[in-house]
Amino acid sequence: MSYNVGKYLAKRLEQIGIKDHFAVAGDYNLVLLDQLLDNKNLKQIYDCNELNCGFAAEGYARANGAGVCVVTFSVGAISGMNSALGGAYAENLPVLMVSGGPNSNDYGSGHILHHTTGKTDYDYQMEMAKQVTCAAERITQASEAPQKIDHVLRTMLRERKPAYLEISCNISAQECPAPGPVSTLLAEPKTDKTSLDAAVKKSADFLKGAERVVILVGSKVRPADAEKQAVELADKLGCAVTVMAAAKSYFPEQHPGFRGVYWGVVSSPGAQELVDSADALITIGPNWNDYATVGWRAWPRGKRVLQVEPDRVLVENESFAGFPMREFLSELSKVVTPKPETTKNTTAPKLEIPAAAPSAPLTNDEMTRQIQELLTPDTTLMVETGDSWFNAMRMNLPNGCRVESEMQWGHIGWSIPSGFGCAVGAPNRRNLIMCGDGSFQLTAQEVGQMIRYELPVIIFLVDNKGYGIEIAIHDGPYNYIQNWNYAALMDAFNGEKGHGLGLVAKTAGEMAEAIKKGLANKKGPTLIQCCIPQDDCTEALTVWGREVAQTNARPPIVND
Numbered sequence: 001m002s003y004n005v006g007k008y009l010a011k012r013l014e015q016i017g018i019k020d021h022f023a024v025a026g027d028y029n030l031v032l033l034d035q036l037l038d039n040k041n042l043k044q045i046y047d048c049n050e051l052n053c054g055f056a057a058e059g060y061a062r063a064n065g066a067g068v069c070v071v072t073f074s075v076g077a078i079s080g081m082n083s084a085l086g087g088a089y090a091e092n093l094p095v096l097m098v099s100g101g102p103n104s105n106d107y108g109s110g111h112i113l114h115h116t117t118g119k120t121d122y123d124y125q126m127e128m129a130k131q132v133t134c135a136a137e138r139i140t141q142a143s144e145a146p147q148k149i150d151h152v153l154r155t156m157l158r159e160r161k162p163a164y165l166e167i168s169c170n171i172s173a174q175e176c177p178a179p180g181p182v183s184t185l186l187a188e189p190k191t192d193k194t195s196l197d198a199a200v201k202k203s204a205d206f207l208k209g210a211e212r213v214v215i216l217v218g219s220k221v222r223p224a225d226a227e228k229q230a231v232e233l234a235d236k237l238g239c240a241v242t243v244m245a246a247a248k249s250y251f252p253e254q255h256p257g258f259r260g261v262y263w264g265v266v267s268s269p270g271a272q273e274l275v276d277s278a279d280a281l282i283t284i285g286p287n288w289n290d291y292a293t294v295g296w297r298a299w300p301r302g303k304r305v306l307q308v309e310p311d312r313v314l315v316e317n318e319s320f321a322g323f324p325m326r327e328f329l330s331e332l333s334k335v336v337t338p339k340p341e342t343t344k345n346t347t348a349p350k351l352e353i354p355a356a357a358p359s360a361p362l363t364n365d366e367m368t369r370q371i372q373e374l375l376t377p378d379t380t381l382m383v384e385t386g387d388s389w390f391n392a393m394r395m396n397l398p399n400g401c402r403v404e405s406e407m408q409w410g411h412i413g414w415s416i417p418s419g420f421g422c423a424v425g426a427p428n429r430r431n432l433i434m435c436g437d438g439s440f441q442l443t444a445q446e447v448g449q450m451i452r453y454e455l456p457v458i459i460f461l462v463d464n465k466g467y468g469i470e471i472a473i474h475d476g477p478y479n480y481i482q483n484w485n486y487a488a489l490m491d492a493f494n495g496e497k498g499h500g501l502g503l504v505a506k507t508a509g510e511m512a513e514a515i516k517k518g519l520a521n522k523k524g525p526t527l528i529q530c531c532i533p534q535d536d537c538t539e540a541l542t543v544w545g546r547e548v549a550q551t552n553a554r555p556p557i558v559n560d
């Protein structure tokens with residue numbers, strides 16, 4: 001078979017396990033889209049706008065390891081940078097953004113092009129992309145396409161970060177060499193055995209002297225592909241294991257050592273005490289931002305912490321690198337002795353909310369209780385920025401159940417398009433989304449694509465008539481929104497032939513009925529508008545919001 005630039009890219013995507021890619025058409029990318037369509041092992045999935053397209057690719061990467069979005073120059077790409085590049089960078093997800101670019105003759109020609117700023121320098125998009133990617137390349141010559149495409153994909157997969165390709169609109173159909181072996185994209189850097197041995201020895205010695213050992217799992221354990229090895233270490237140590245909020249579900253909650261979420265004052269019952277009283281705390285891939293530390297108040301540091309990062313290990317002020325996290329955890333598991341002290345007399349947290357009477361007005365607690373009952377080993381629950389985070393934190397998960405959140409980037413409106421992409425990537429899982437009403441208003445139209453692709457996602461639209469989390473942090477008139485009739489939107493999105501279902505739940509009984517209908521609706525999404533009182537939120541949100549507000553309000557240091 002003869003290759004051209006677009007077909008080469010398609011083949012490479014297929015080889016790295018991509019089955020679907022997300023796109024919004026524009027005249028800079030149409031020929032490229034044709035070439036991608038030509039590959040029968042790749043499906044082209046369409047989005048309503050590029051912000052959503054980027055999030056869909058991001059969600060697909062969560063389900064499937066990596067994601068791809070294809071957008072048009074400038075008007076499309078700059079919109080998609082927020083989600084596909086900024087968001088994926090923050091969340092450590094390999095997402096490739098491919099932007100159609102100006103005709104190769106137009107760079108540096110002095111021509112003014114449509115969709116651009118009206119100036120004649122077309123580097124700005126590449127310069128912006130470089131700030132939020134691990135690799136960015138522009139292709140204006142077919143002959144250089146293979147090496148540039150390979151470089152971008154190789155770096156993206158190794159670093160678990162987004163990457164960017166700009167392909168001139170007159171180049172996609174130009175002939176180029178065929179792809180070489182895929183191993184060139186997937187090869188892992190070689191482990192430095194000497195450094196690994198030294199790190200393991202030092203860490204084992206450190207643990208020898210400790211009795212109260214606790215493991216704290218952070219969100220970077222997933223991009224490091226080390227979840228299994230974290231379990232191996234927990235099995236061997238027999239100690240208590242806590243997770244950070246952004247790593248909810250990254251450690252099996254039915255494991256005998258699991259003791260809940262560590263999140264400072266809003267930790268699961270008992271988890272904060274365990275972490276604070278540990279004389280050896282093994283942190284595996286943590287991300288200590290202001291939210292995670294509750295405004296810098298809950299940030300375990302110092303000599304009692306053995307810090308295991310994706311690319312290095314820090315123990316008693318010594319650092320070691322040159323090996324992947326999973327190899328380190330696996331090797332350490334082989335040499336440590338059991339440290340069961342912290343699992344004695346402690347138990348895993350359990351969400352215990354008594355069921356409400358069917359006629360009782362729906363509450364936040366009852367909604368959460370009913371959603372928790374839906375969780376199965378094959379469920380993915382996407383939780384939007386807002387009180388949905390805190391509701392997910394208190395749920396007990398069966399092993400295999402995934403909670404997806406966007407705790408570093410925290411873009412409201414993420415969950416609908418990302419949930420769409422996630423469902424495209426894993427259509428056989430039970431895909432649930434918890435999304436606040438304020439968030440929903442940013443990206444609502446992507447529900448239309450769930451209808452188009454007949455994805456049976458269930459959306460719990462938390463209708464509390466405002467920005468609940470912002471109200472907790474700092475209240476004002478800007479926290480109140482125009483209320484929509486959310487359930488009725490489904491009819492509009494259905495058009496002539498869709499199978500989307502919109503339902504309203506004002507009581508516990510109505511919520512239970514709506515869930516039954518949602519589970520039975522296999523040919524499209526179901527949106528359940530869960531009407532709860534405006535001031536009804538988790539206790540944790542209020543406590544956390546107060547602390548974060550105080551941190552935001554720290555007075556400036558004045559140097560005079």
Ligand code: DPX
Pocket residue numbers: 384385386387388410411412435436437438439440462464466467468469470471
């Ligand atoms: C904002 C946030 O209704 O959820 O549970 O009621 O808070 P809750 P809602 O979806 O409201 C979300 C709202 C406005 N954050 O409380 S978290 C600021 C913000 C953001 N992302 C973007 N713009 C503004 N996080 C894109």
